[in-house]
Amino acid sequence: MKTGLGARLLAAAILTVAGFALQARGAPWLGPDAAPVNAVARLVGGILGWLALAWVGICLVDIAVRRLSALGRPGAPPPRLVQDLARVVLLGGAVIAIVGLVFDQPVAGLLTTSGILVVVLGIALRNMIADVFAGIALNMEHPYRIGDWIEVAPGQVGRVEEINWRATRLITRDETSLVVPNGLIAGSHFINFSYPERHYRKTLRLPMDPAAPPQRVKLVLRTAALAAPGVLRDPAPIVQLEGVDEAGAVYLVRYWVADGADENRCRDAVVGAVLDGLQRAGMTAAFPRRAVSMLPRPRETATGSTAPAAPLASMLGRIDLFQAFEESDLRALADAAHRRRFTAGRALVSEGEPGRSLYLLTEGILDVRVDRDGGTVSVGRLMPGAVFGEFSLLTGAPRAASVVAETDGVAFEIDKDHLAPILRSRPEVAAQLADLMAARQRRTRERLEPAETVAAPQGGAPDRRDLLDRVRGFLGL
Template sequence: MSALRRLFPPAAALALLATAVAYKPWLHAHLLHVVGPVLSDGFDTVVASAAWLVAAWGGSRIVDALATGTAERPARIPRLLSDLLRFFLYGFAVLAILAFVLDQPVTGLLATSGVAIAVLGFALRNMIADIFAGIALNIEHPYRIGDWIELSPGVAGRVDEINWRATRLITTEGTAIIVPNGIVAGSRFTNVSRPTPAFRVAVPVLLDQEVPVERAKRVLLSGLMCADGVLASPRPDVVVVEATANGVAYQARFWMEDGARVAIVRDGVLTAILGNLARAGIELAHQKREFRPRRSATNPPGTLRRRLLQQLDLFAAFDEAEIAELALALRKRRIPAGTAAVRQGEPGQSLFVIAEGVFDVQLDQGAVPVRLNRLSPGDLFGEMSLLTGQPRSASVIAGTDAVVYELDKDHVDPVLRRRPELARLLAELMAQRQTRNEEERVRQGRAGAAPPPVASQDLLARLRGFFKL
């Protein structure tokens, strides 16, 4: 309907001109007495000239209809090409008026214009090349408004405008880059928004050869899966790209959709990876020419376990000796990807501290489990079963191959009997932890997916009853 509305004015004007031609004798007879013979004889010239101009007007309206897209139908021809077609339509109409209406020779005019155009074209050859490159880009559509393109390393942005001469990009810093169309068309560039919005980013990491490849991949992959902005599908992965004298080069590869957030997501990925490497006791590789005391890839017994416990707020009230005692009691367990560390409803009397890998906390409600949370290295789960003996409240499934340390009730019991006051502190810490978890579920729109938090006094009563304090 909009296209018909565009064509209505020129069609009405042509109908009016056709009516004037049909009634030409009558109009001549009446105009002769009003305007005189000279102006009356010019009636045919005016009508013919107007007909050519109205025809060009109608053609430009058709071009506009083809160049204007809608949500249901994209534009059939680019905007730059439509501007060029309108220019030729009106230019042809003017030449037709000169040749067929006014009986003027246009051959000399065209020859003179050709020389002038050649001189002007030589002077403006770069600009003309940019214009035709812009037309070619709009015909081929290698990128569109809103796409993110990278012209060279470090030069990338969102396409904001494609005009006659140049393409304007808006960078992640909010600045504009104006690139002539000739440069874009004559160089290689990357469109990260095509053929799909998702694109892959790789983060290089160099580790010592002493770190087993399987372990390195597990630690790096857990960092990828815990970072915000990383798509779950396609699944991120870690590959070995090179083995050098300085170490083994890995690429942590992940997929994302928003080109404006590449730097932010890379920052989150690297932060998570470095944190996981630190918790696992793994250092980045260094230049082997440097004289530097080598730290073993395997930590002395108890060092890593003690560090993991010290970082947990649940054990903040325990002193160094008690932390060391519990660290020696931890049992190392390997959990393959897709395997449940604990199942909802099962009895249990232990907690788990994640050393490597990631876990998904799932609540079995109906046919499809509800994922409550994702746990990363340094997190723990199962503390309610350890301290109160209640069945597991949710299933915890390994998202990657993982390593956890298990702490049993029998290992905590001697410490609580020596210091009964720790029971109250543990109950308060557990209540605070449950409250934070509930607030996070509300923030994510998952309120009510898990049992409500329990008051610290109720937890203290359960804890004392379970440990018979």
């Protein structure tokens, strides 16, 4: 029992005793000559006693409702509707008792008149009365509470803001108020997204080309969902193949959001991440087609896997390291790049080992780890589109961190032998690369802890001239 409620109950009980005592004995201390005042005192005592007794009943109902509410759903606010109804009944009973027992007036006529009035009002307000009793049932059962996100009809979703006598008021995701009669909610089904847990699952339905390998599509879509901000990692997103229709093979991307307020933001992030991931992987979502297209057979690499040269060249062009390169240079690098497929748990590079190549991640998630205090510490994650190994590619510096696959995936490796011919034909690009890497290394060392600097080489930060000499010496320029 809360202190405030207990104090109210004690005060009501004291006033009840005092009121009835005053009604019974009057004010004898005023003497026999104060009979009129004594009579008024008895009336005041009777009125006070009955009203205070009603107050005692209200406090007891409040206590009972709070305890029953806590047993049903811990943390749920007590149902106001039941408390308000108890106040009306108890105060109405107190008024009738005052009329009949204090003022000694007949109440039979009053009750009869009240009964007729209740029947008339009941017929006229039957829908409203049904909503009131439905509200009582909802408050007793507690299928939802203040702050829950519910769907009362398809497309009508909102956060419960208030449950009153007649209706439940929701605040929609558009920040508008939706008022739903309690009878409508009680008489139909609704969905509570916030119970039994605050987080819940949503699904993105996506048709894909049936010719695309299902396992690869699932990996790309799952990686994209994991990379979307706001999506829970526990439970982790899953991707399932639903079937095939006229648009293509239909995949279901199932992900969890923390709260109903995050749903639209998470869906926007997931759709954006999926489209971005598909672009990096050289895929597109499918749609119903009526035209026939004749496409050349994809070129096969030495390892027998299809090399998406055009998408890879486009991705390289968006990396600041290669922005000074001509389109023909980017295509040459994309054609020469080695496609590396990796499985979860495999280390692509290890800290301290010699390096001479750069990696561009197109599918999957990688974990960046460094050795610290005799153990291995994770300092970051790499998502599709990330690049690592720039300093090793340009200077041969040892790997500054270990990069381990968190999921299956694909990365493209660009070796120094692929870059050196381009820089020999365009020596000015080497100077631009040295300027860029020197500036990047200075920013990195200013903003990050040394253990978090994944791309930077070990040792002190060289200036632009030293770095250019190292690039020329390593690449034989």
